[in-house]
Amino acid sequence: MIKQRLxxxxxxxxxxxxxxxxxxxxKTPLYFSATEIWNGETWRIISGHFMHADLQHLLWNCLGLxxxxxxxxxxxxxxxxxxxxxxxxxxxxxxxxxxxxxxYYCGLSGVLNTLLLVALWLEWKSTxxxxxxxxxxxxxxxxxxxxxxxxxxxxxxxxxxxxWSHVAxxxxxxxxxxxMTVTKSKVA
Amino acid sequence: MKTLIIVxxxxxxxxFTTLWSTPVHAAGLMAPTGSGIPQLEIREHHVNVVIExxxxxxxxxxxxxxxxxxxxxxxxxFPIPQKxxxxxxxxxxxxxxxxxxxxxxxxxxxIYNQEKQAGREAALTEQDSYRNFDxxxxxxxxxxxxxxxxxxxxxVHIDTSIGRYVYPLEDGGVDxxxxxxxxxxxxxxxxxxxNLSFRSSWPVDDFRLPQHPLANIQKLSDGEWSASMVTEATxxxxxxxxxxxxxxxxxxxxxxxxxxRQVQGLPGSVEMITxxxxxxxxxxFMLTLTPGNDLAPITGGRDWVFVLDFSGSMEGxxxxxxxxxxxxxxxxxxxxxxxxxLFNKQAREVTSxxxxxxPENVQNYMQVLESNHPNSGTNLFAGLNLxxxxxxxxxxxxxxxxxxxxxNLGYTEKADFLDLLExxxxxxxxxxxxxNANRPLLESMAKTSNGFAMNVSNSDDIGGKLLEATSKLTxxxxxxxxxxxxxxxxxxxTPERFSSLYRGQQLIVFGHYWGSGEASLxxxxxxxxxxxxxxTVFDFPEVSTLHPExxxxxxxxxxEDLQNRLDYFGEDADIEQAITDIAIENGLVTDYTSMIVLRxxxxxxxxIKRLNRSRVENEQLARQERIVKGIRNNRVDNNQPMYxxxxxSHGNGGGAFDPWMLLLLLPLxxxxxxxGRRFQ
Numbered sequence: 048m049i050k051q052r053l054x055x056x057x058x059x060x061x062x063x064x065x066x067x068x069x070x071x072x073x074k075t076p077l078y079f080s081a082t083e084i085w086n087g088e089t090w091r092i093i094s095g096h097f098m099h100a101d102l103q104h105l106l107w108n109c110l111g112l113x114x115x116x117x118x119x120x121x122x123x124x125x126x127x128x129x130x131x132x133x134x135x136x137x138x139x140x141x142x143x144x145x146x147x148x149x150x151y152y153c154g155l156s157g158v159l160n161t162l163l164l165v166a167l168w169l170e171w172k173s174t175x176x177x178x179x180x181x182x183x184x185x186x187x188x189x190x191x192x193x194x195x196x197x198x199x200x201x202x203x204x205x206x207x208x209x210x211w212s213h214v215a216x217x218x219x220x221x222x223x224x225x226x227m228t229v230t231k232s233k234v235a
Numbered sequence: 236m237k238t239l240i241i242v243x244x245x246x247x248x249x250x251f252t253t254l255w256s257t258p259v260h261a262a263g264l265m266a267p268t269g270s271g272i273p274q275l276e277i278r279e280h281h282v283n284v285v286i287e288x289x290x291x292x293x294x295x296x297x298x299x300x301x302x303x304x305x306x307x308x309x310x311x312x313f314p315i316p317q318k319x320x321x322x323x324x325x326x327x328x329x330x331x332x333x334x335x336x337x338x339x340x341x342x343x344x345x346i347y348n349q350e351k352q353a354g355r356e357a358a359l360t361e362q363d364s365y366r367n368f369d370x371x372x373x374x375x376x377x378x379x380x381x382x383x384x385x386x387x388x389x390x391v392h393i394d395t396s397i398g399r400y401v402y403p404l405e406d407g408g409v410d411x412x413x414x415x416x417x418x419x420x421x422x423x424x425x426x427x428x429x430n431l432s433f434r435s436s437w438p439v440d441d442f443r444l445p446q447h448p449l450a451n452i453q454k455l456s457d458g459e460w461s462a463s464m465v466t467e468a469t470x471x472x473x474x475x476x477x478x479x480x481x482x483x484x485x486x487x488x489x490x491x492x493x494x495x496r497q498v499q500g501l502p503g504s505v506e507m508i509t510x511x512x513x514x515x516x517x518x519x520f521m522l523t524l525t526p527g528n529d530l531a532p533i534t535g536g537r538d539w540v541f542v543l544d545f546s547g548s549m550e551g552x553x554x555x556x557x558x559x560x561x562x563x564x565x566x567x568x569x570x571x572x573x574x575x576x577l578f579n580k581q582a583r584e585v586t587s588x589x590x591x592x593x594p595e596n597v598q599n600y601m602q603v604l605e606s607n608h609p610n611s612g613t614n615l616f617a618g619l620n621l622x623x624x625x626x627x628x629x630x631x632x633x634x635x636x637x638x639x640x641x642x643n644l645g646y647t648e649k650a651d652f653l654d655l656l657e658x659x660x661x662x663x664x665x666x667x668x669x670x671n672a673n674r675p676l677l678e679s680m681a682k683t684s685n686g687f688a689m690n691v692s693n694s695d696d697i698g699g700k701l702l703e704a705t706s707k708l709t710x711x712x713x714x715x716x717x718x719x720x721x722x723x724x725x726x727x728x729t730p731e732r733f734s735s736l737y738r739g740q741q742l743i744v745f746g747h748y749w750g751s752g753e754a755s756l757x758x759x760x761x762x763x764x765x766x767x768x769x770x771t772v773f774d775f776p777e778v779s780t781l782h783p784e785x786x787x788x789x790x791x792x793x794x795e796d797l798q799n800r801l802d803y804f805g806e807d808a809d810i811e812q813a814i815t816d817i818a819i820e821n822g823l824v825t826d827y828t829s830m831i832v833l834r835x836x837x838x839x840x841x842x843i844k845r846l847n848r849s850r851v852e853n854e855q856l857a858r859q860e861r862i863v864k865g866i867r868n869n870r871v872d873n874n875q876p877m878y879x880x881x882x883x884s885h886g887n888g889g890g891a892f893d894p895w896m897l898l899l900l901l902p903l904x905x906x907x908x909x910x911g912r913r914f915q
Contacts, residue, residue, distance in 0.1 A: 111892035114900045118907050156892050163900075170906055178902050185899050 056124055057116030061109055064097050064155070068105050074098055079152040081143050092139050098153040108155045115162040122169050127162070130223050134161030137219030138212050149209060157212030160190070164220025168227070190214060273303045277311075278380055279426045280487065282402060287434040287861065288508050288869060289523050289743070290788060291391045291400055293319075298425075299372065300380040308351070309372040309381065313487075314403040315365060316389060317674070317690060320791040321824040322784070323386035323851050326358040326372065326832035332384070334848045335360065335830040336838065337822045339815055343829035346841065347371065350833060358383060358832040362824050365675050388784050393497065393525065395739030396884035398439075401692055402429070402491040424468065427485035431462045431493060436868035441496040446489065458866055462493060490692040496884075503527030503878025505756065505771055506869040509748075509779040510786055517747050520725075520775070521785045523869075524742040524758065527878030530710045531763075538589060539573045542622040544638035546579040546613040553609045561601045574625055575600060578618025580611040580644050589627065615642035616651060619680075623659050633686075636665045641673045649676050649802035653683050662686040679799060682734040685714060707737035713760040713767065718744060722754035723775045729792040736760070739883040745789040751777035756877070769878060773871035781861055783854045790821035798826075822847035 071077060076088070079095025099105035119127040138157035141147060163186060171179040193210035279298040284291055293316070299309040324335035335358070338346070343359060350357035351373045358372040368385075375381050391398060404421075429450075433442065438457035444450040452462045466484040504525050511518030545553055572589040576582055585603050590596045615638060626632045646652070656663060663684040665677040674690065681688040687707060716733035728746040736742055742758070757770040797814050801807060811827060818828040830847070838845060861867075 107892040107894075107897070110897055111900070114897070114904055118904065121907070159892055166903065170903060174906055174910055176906055178906060182899050182903055186896070189895060189899075 052121070052124075054117040054120040056127055057112060057120050060097075060112060060116060064099065064105065064109060064112070067094075067097055068099050068102075071098075074153075075151070079139075079142060080150065081147070082150075084143065093135065095151075095153055096135055096138065096155050096158050099155075100153055104154055108159065111159045112155060112162075115159060115166050118166050119162060119169070126165065126169070126227075130162045130165040130220065131158060133219040133223045134158030134216050137161065137215045137222070141211060141215035147211070152209060152212070154212075157216040158219075160186075160213045160216030161219040161223065164217055165223050165227075168220075168224040187217070190217060273307065274420050275307055275309050275375055276300045276302060277420065277423045277487070280423045280428075280485065281426070282429045282491075284400065284402070284429075284431040285434075285858070286391055286398075286400060286431065288782060288867065289391060289506065289521060290388055290784065292386060292388050292784065292858070293402065294323075294384060294386045296382065296384040298380050298382050299375055300424075301375040301377055304377050306374040306376050309370075309375050311370040311372075312363075312367045314405065315362065315368055316387065316401065316403050318791065318795075319387040319389040320787050321360055321362075321368065321385060321387045321830060322787050322822055322854070323384070323847075324358065324360045324370075324824075324830040324832055325384040326356065327382040328356045328832075328834055333832050333835055334845075334851050335832040336843050336845065336847045337819050337824065337828050337830050338843065339819070340827055340829045343831045346833070347373075347831055350837070355837065356832075356834055360385065360824055360830045362826055362829070364826060365673060368824070388787060390521075390743055390788060392741050392743065394741070396497040396499070396501070396882060398495045398497075400431070400493040401690075402493075403692070404487045405490050405692070421487040422483040423485040423487065424483060426467045427465070429462075429464045429491055433460045433462075433495060434458060434866050435497075436866050436870070437501055438498045439495045440498045442494070444491065444493050447491060456866075457498075460495065464491075492692055497882075499884045500881050501884075502876060503880055503882045504870050505773070505872040505877050507773065507871045508782045508785060508869050509776055510782045510784075511748075511776065511779050512783075514751075514777050517749055518775070518779065519747055519786050519789050520745070521782075521788060522742075522744045522746075522756070524744070524877070525882050526713070526736065526740075526742070526769075527880030528738070528883035529878070529880045530712065530738045530883075538627055538632040539571070540576065540622045540625060540632065540634045541573065542576045542578065542582075542618045542634060542636045544579075544613060544615075544618070545577045545607055545609040547610050548613070548639055549609040553607070554605075557601060557604045561597065561604075574622075575604070576618055576622045576625070577604075577607060578614055578621075579609065580614050582614060582617035582621040584621060584625065588625075612644040613638070613642055614644040616646035616655070617644075619652065619663075620655060623655065623661060626659065626661055632661055634661050634663050634684075636663060636677070636680075638665070638667070638677070639672050642676065649679055650805065652676060652680050653803060656680055656683045665689070666691060675798070675802075679802065682732075685712070685735040687734075687737055687740075707739065710738040711762050712737045713762055715759075715761045716742070717759040718742075719757045719759075720746075720754050721757075722772075723752060724749040725754075727789070727793065729789065729796050731796045745785065745792045747789070748775050751775050758877070771872040771875045771877040773874075781857055781864070781867075783850070783857050787821050787823060787850075790817050790823055793817055794823070794825055820846070822850050 067074075067077065077091065077094040077098050079091050079098075080088070084091050099108060116127060119130060135158055141157075142149065142152055164183075167179055167183050167186075170176070190210060190213045194214060276299065277297060278300045279296070281296045283294045283296075286292075297311065299311070301307050301309075325332045326335070327333070337343075340361065344361070347357050347359040354374070356374065358370065361369050361371075363369055370383065370385065372381055372383055391400060433439070435458040439460060440457075442452055442454065442460040442462065444452070444462055447464060450462050450464045452460065454460050468484050506523040506525070507520055509518055509520045571592045573586065573592055574589055575585040577585055585607075586600055590600070619634075619636065622634050622636075626634070642652075661684060663681050663686040665681045665686070665688040667674055667677050667688055667690045674688075678688045713736040716736060718728070718733065725746050725748045728744060730744070733742065751774070753772055753774050755770065755772050757768060759766065759768045761767065794814050794817055797810050797817075801810050801814075814825060815827045817823075818825045822830075824830050833841070833843075
């Protein structure tokens with residue numbers, strides 16, 4: 048049974064993102080930077096995902112979090128938290144590999160893809176609606192197009208897009224879904 | 236690699252903290268200190284900049300006023316912009332603009348003094364070595380004002396897809412004799428404006444003046460931007476415009492730095508602009524090679540030798556410099572090693588040989604550094620010499636030199652420094668602080684060692700410069716560069732010698748050509764010991780009249796080459812005469828030539844040919860034509876691209892959800908609500 052509750056975690060995260068954007072003047076120390084993380088500035092692992100390059104970047108990611116966060120939090124706050132942590136871990140793991148040569152990265156969109164996959168799984172479980180399959184296919188197709196073109200399809204934020212973070216987020220989502228399925232089977 | 240990045244970040248951080256804490260001097264009107272000569276006023280200062288086709292044209296128009304009861308001479312000085320060639324100097328005599336002519340320096344000065352003594356109008360622009368352009372105008376009549384205009388051109392480099400333009404105003408404060416003799420007036424009292432027009436066929440996605448947030452920046456199209464700042468004094472009748480107090484609308488004490496960023500993923504390319512007025516004549520070309528991003532990251536640790544200036548001119552900056560070094564060293568890996576050399580009138584090592592970068596060592600040596608106080612002169616040679624002789628030949632090493640000044644003690648000749656660097660295999664990275672450091676010397680040294688020199692202004696953007704330096708130190712470089720053009724006769728290529736090409740750097744080459752038709756361009760070099768070669772073919776045009784300014788740019792680059800030869804081989808009358816001849820033919824102000832403006836009839840009376848006037852008229856016509864023709868694509872390797880990879884850019888990345896994604900989420904939300912899940 049889904050509990051009706053105020054999505055306080057989602058609201059808290061939204062306030063944090065907006066607050067960081069408007070209140071922090073020098074954002075550079077908070078952006079994700081593999082170099083600086085290896086040098087001990089480990090807070091960037093978390094803060095980088097909640098920082099945004101410009102207002103458009105912030106706006107779209109806030110809207111995405113508002114929808115997906117609320118949806119997941121209605122299921123369970125723990126699931127939202129798990130998905131967030133998994134997304135951060137997977138996107139971070141990608142960004143720390145030597146293949147990625149970004150100086151700085153920012154934005155929650157990679158992590159939002161983890162939330163998206165988990166939300167689709169939860170809705171599929173409760174509705175078995177074909178619409179979920181369509182949405183999943185559309186989302187994956189969009190990410191693949193972005194990866195192949197190296198550009199965002201619609202938005203044009205001031206930093207160049209890095210679509211591979213979306214792929215990492217989706218993989219993180221797959222892992223959460225897999226873990227939930229296995230755990231549930233064992234409990235059953 | 237990690238270490239490289241840390242050291243670079245820290246170094247740049249220390250440079251910026253250093254610069255920010257530094258009291259600055261400025262461009263302005265000069266009067267001898269304590270002479271009792273009344274100070275003139277700068278009524279207006281207007282700067283108009285056009286950046287297109289790989290070079291910038293800067294026009295500065297000024298009005299000086301004399302509120303006093305007797306005629307006076309105006310002497311205005313400002314720092315020499317990087318690689319700038321003064322091409323026009325205009326003085327309004329009887330309300331009509333008169334263009335200047337270039338003469339030998341001594342001759343120009345004598346004529347100026349004669350005219351001044353005779354009470355006739357005259358104006359003179361001289362170059363004070365690498366430090367300043369000095370403009371003298373006589374007379375500024377009692378109770379009246381005079382108007383002058385100066386135009387200079389300079390190539391504009393794009394580095395790692397980021398362009399940078401600096402309008403320098405801050406004096407570095409390194410010339411103590413000059414500072415003691417002159418007082419500066421840098422206040423503009425009635426009107427100040429800065430207008431920049433940028434046009435490029437490559438799309439630009441960001442344009443900014445980081446230290447001037449009030450500048451009005453407008454994007455006109457993907458490749459066309461403008462930036463402007465205007466301040467005017469309020470008059471009783473006009474309160475429509477303005478900002479500052481009526482007494483001072485602007486102070487000429489802060490560099491204006493402009494950045495623009497090309498969109499990511501643009502191709503590596505070869506661009507060429509040419510000037511050839513008539514078929515059969517000699518043509519001039521400017522080739523700009525923007526390499527593809529194919530230089531791999533480098534790995535492995537290094538020894539670092541910091542050579543730090545603590546001469547008197549570093550007073551007020553040194554404590555910040557120590558903080559920067561401390562911060563940098565604290566972040567090194569324990570297995571990395573460092574040495575620190577300080578130099579003023581002599582050099583000494585602060586460390587005791589190479590030290591591992593463990594916290595105890597760092598703390599210990601920072602305390603030692605803090606016990607030092609900057610003073611005395613600048614024996615740069617002693618500092619470098621000590622640094623070089625302390626290197627460990629068996630380990631990969633880099634020498635980092637930070638200085639704001641001028642070598643004035645010990646060996647001071649450029650040839651001595653170059654000889655020193657050629658004795659050893661070390662890369663020198665020089666960070667040149669402010670506008671008046673000995674840039675020619677520091678840049679030559681970096682070039683000789685295949686390192687690079689980075690100029691840093693007080694108004695520079697920290698993030699941008701930081702990214703620029705790190706991306707170079709963390710990647711391989713193209714060494715032993717050899718550039719060949721065949722198929723069309725070319726000559727007089729400049730620069731004569733290429734240093735290494737680092738990630739993101741462009742290679743700009745000037746030269747002359749004869750004839751026209753298809754030519755083959757090849758660029759060879761070595762990367763990590765392996766040969767690498769790039770080729771393309773393109774056409775040289777028979778006639779091309781849009782860019783007459785590149786004749787001056789070629790001349791300026793050629794003069795730099797000749798000056799380097801003089802520095803190597805000592806005084807040579809033939810080379811000096813060659814510099815003078817090239818400067819006069821192309822109308823350039825140099826160490827050997829000056830630009831003088833006289834009453835129109837006096838040119839004829841003195842037998843001075845109006846060569847520069849014709850050249851200026853031609854250039855002004857070409858500028859009008861360029862405006863009419865709009866933005867041009869100067870890329871010439873379209874048919875056979877020279878580079879397979881896109882050009883380097885700073886690797887920032889982000890990603891956003893977008894309307895498409897939210898469109899996909901809508902049915903999900905609807906489904907969720909439909910199945911009975913409601914918000915409280």
